[in-house]
Amino acid sequence: MAQKLSKTQQEQTLVRTQRQELKHELAEQYAQRPRNVTYRRRRTTFLVLGVIGILALVFSVLVLWPAPTSQPLGGIPVGTAAPQFHLPVYGGSGIGSSIDLHTLRGHPVILNFWSESCLPCLAEVPYLQRVYARDAAQGKFVLVGVNQADPKDDIRTFGTNYHVTYPLLFDAGNAVDQQYNVTAIPTTYFIDRNGFVRSVFVQPLTPETMKQGLASVGVSFS
Template sequence: MARTQRRELEVELAEQYAQLPRRPRNRQRLVTLIVFAAIAVLVGLYGLLVLLPSPAQTPIAGVAVGKAAPNFTLPILGGANSTGPITLQALRGHPVVVNFWSESCIPCRAEVPYLQRIYAQYASHGEFTLLGINQADPREDIATFGRQFKVTYPLLFDKDSAVNTAYGITAVPTTYFINGNGIVRAVSITQLTPTLMKQGLAAVGINIPA
């Protein structure tokens, strides 16, 4: 009797097991493939993040505030009437604003009218000297640019980029404010605004309205 009951129980359990839902083998295989694919994607993304260069950093001035401004002698190709070269050291005794620019630089072009206005109001009267330095454009384009924007401050040409290198120029416009002793007192690595110009000139002892 016990044997018969046990046999019946085994049959019943077997039937119940047979009725349990089965996951198709194809579905199991698909799930496995999806899992492995997801792992591969995650590994690939991790490797990509590791190998990619870090985000671009904000340009840093090559000559720190408080350091002596590197001397240079460059020819005038536009702006001023003079055709002789300008030497920075010869301008000692007066503050100098050195603006690095390029004709193809939109912020550079946008700030030129403001620079010209400030130059006409203050620099042309001897309060400070404003110099524009270009190294990226053809020589003839610099003179044309000066005429187009009616620039009267000297536009200098850094033919071999030696001055740009000495000042660590990595982006334009970049503007250095140098005091009468030839020391860098402020640097702007963006388009000059009235506020930035006022702050830069104040750093070299020139006060102008905002």
């Protein structure tokens, strides 16, 4: 029993170490990136981050996640009305304000549940930021991140350090997380202009799943 516990502790230490290494790597990439990056360079960076994200996800599943059960992994059914919420913005754009889902009616919404302690979430952030800068900021859709696991001040610091410009919301008390039945992160909902859930992905988003999700809410993406 003692040996098994020791092994578990070693695995958890390894996860923490890999998380810190990934955070440092992301920070270095943001700090060192040129002002005018070529498409080839951006594509190469994304591929590297994609591999890191996949490896991190597999490692997290093998080490930390429970064994599969007959219960669904999470999420609310596609086709149902997205639960309403009103949350403060603590990171990214709009710090000090708040977002009410009801006021976003008429806009497709990407709702991303994440945490700084989640390795796949960290690997996903640069891609989400790139999508936001290219498309969401132009009014094609709304992208927001929801975090209930980290202290609110850490959310602000994370947004600053990693140059996140989409709104990062703080879900105090875990209420919205429970409303959306989030059992694993990252989990991302695609909500249409009428406020109905059209796609749910319990995994880091890729260009393909982003394209699928946006297509489900009537937005073309390439």
